[in-house]
Amino acid sequence: MLWPDPAQCDRLVEIRDNLLDRIAEAEREGWLGEVEGLRVSLAGAEDKLAQVDRRRSNLTPVDLGIPTHHHGK
Template structure:
């Protein structure tokens, strides 16, 4: 993504640069969220499946 931003800047594609910067900011924020939540998983109760004859 950094390379695409650099290319867009070289070519003078200002709208493209802006869009890529917004996208990059979103990706960076998502990575921060993932790192903050690492190790904080919670268990999810999936229930006990019923045998085919128990329905």
């Protein structure tokens, strides 16, 4: 699975906000087909932001211990 780069989070927020503005404009103008397409794009942007949030919350260090070497008999 490809994960969105957390460094791009600000850009994703910018894209999401722009899509919200464009949806509002399309609704005012009565461009129903445009509204539907923009909502699909908005869902994708919001999904990517959620992936970044999940990924950030799952990045807790795990202690794997010190490896040891066992000699077999």
